[in-house]
Amino acid sequence: MTNLEKYKKIFIDTFNIDESKLDSLEYNTITEWDSIGHMTLIAALEEQFKITMETDDVIDLSSFKKGKQILKEKYKLEI
Secondary structure (H helix, E strand, O other): OOHHHHHHHHHHHHHOOOHHHHHHOEOOOOOOOOHHHHHHHHHHHHHHHOOOOOHHHHHHOOEHHHHHHHHHHOOOOOO
16 A cells, blocks of 8 residues: 555545545545544554654644645655
């Protein structure tokens, strides 16, 4: 499984959404992605990719697309 597939699966599993909605997904646009859902997402990302996200990155991860950008640039993951 590629990192992109793992990344998508985390969002799909955490928020129980269809893959077709991922590219437009943003924080607080679905009821599941509230503050608690956000921390669940962060924990899943950290566990899956064996990273510890900085506080600024946790706050900045405001969309599916932004998360990919953060993981690529700050944590050097191929996503």
